[in-house]
Amino acid sequence: MEYQSFTDNCGLTSRHISAIIRLNRILAERKFHSTPEILANGALNGAILENYVVSEIRKTYLNNAKECLLWYYRDKDAREIDMVIESDGELHPLEIKRSVNPSESLVKAFEVLDKGSVPRGTGAVICMRLDLSAISAQNLIVPVWMI
DSSP states (O other): OOOGGGGGTTTOOOOHHHHHHHHHHHHHHHHOOOHHHHHHHHHTTTHHHHHHHHHHHHHHHHHHOOOOOOEEETTOOOOOEEEEEEEEEEEEEEEEOOOOOOGGGGGGGGGGGGGGGSSOOOOEESSSSSSSSSTTTTEEEGGGOOO
């Protein structure tokens, strides 16, 4: 059975995602940044965090021999969900932010999934907060260190 990855829906191949992961590793090893602070506060910091989270979640599923579909969502009204995990018959939307205190407005776009035929499960904002908490009954705040 072939694994369909997050990249299938973005027009990227497995080779592209491997290159992105390698680029993140190079950046993280500070070959292009003189200090970790410059990497953490640079212009690409949000994109690097998003790529890190996607690759770690993908690796977790693969390492546990589980299948899931990973999607990116953006519609004509500019509503965007960084990642949607389709697993066990449910859609789990994720927003990835560098914020320590994410606002409830970040999960507003998750509502578009309620209109589909696949039920929406628990969503989450993955962020820099130190402890696990919740935005609402259906949406968690998950520290990036927990993934």
